[in-house]
């Protein structure tokens with residue numbers, strides 16, 4: 001299969017890390033969002049949303065949305081809890097990541113690191129909501145080594161993607177000590193080096 005992704009994107013890297021952890025074989029197609037490679041006619045024909053990550057399976061089927069992809073990849077693996085309630089807790093984190101974390105922590109980073117915005121010029125709501133998301137994570141991780149059932153799951157892989165680079169968006173991770181310890185723990189458990 002082919003994974004279309006931009007290596008600067010946490011949404012794409014979480015797909016790569018999950019595939020690597022499971023040992024799937026794939027071809028990585030580097031797709032630059034900054035130069036509009038997701039907006040060409042050929043790309044839009046595959047994914048009308050014009051975004052990465054996107055997977056094209058050998059039979060031509062297409063799958064998009066990072067968290068849908070990692071759930072599909074990890075089906076039957078230890079990254080998805082067997083217990084139905086714990087599995088639902090994992091989904092709770094995955095939905096929260098897309099609605100209440102990524103739109104602030106990742107967007108702040110994109111503006112600061114890739115568009116050259118000064119952290120002090122970021123929209124205050126983005127900063128406030130980003131800090132709130134990091135504080136919520138810190139609180140949860142003060143009580144448990146991993147987000148779900150004290151074991152590495154897709155919740156950790158999805159949430160570490162932008163949390164580990166939150167400083168690039170002007171957030172100070174020193175304010176969230178439990179988060180910092182968890183980042184190191186997840187990087188080691190999930191073999192994350194890039």
Ligand SMILES: N[C@@H](CCC(=O)N[C@@H](CS)C(=O)NCC(=O)O)C(=O)O
Nearest residue numbers: 009011033050051052053065066067
């Ligand atoms: N909810 C989507 C978000 C995907 C997304 O925002 N992708 C960005 C890169 S992180 C993108 O492709 N941006 C290019 C564009 O919108 O033109 C997911 O989790 O996959």
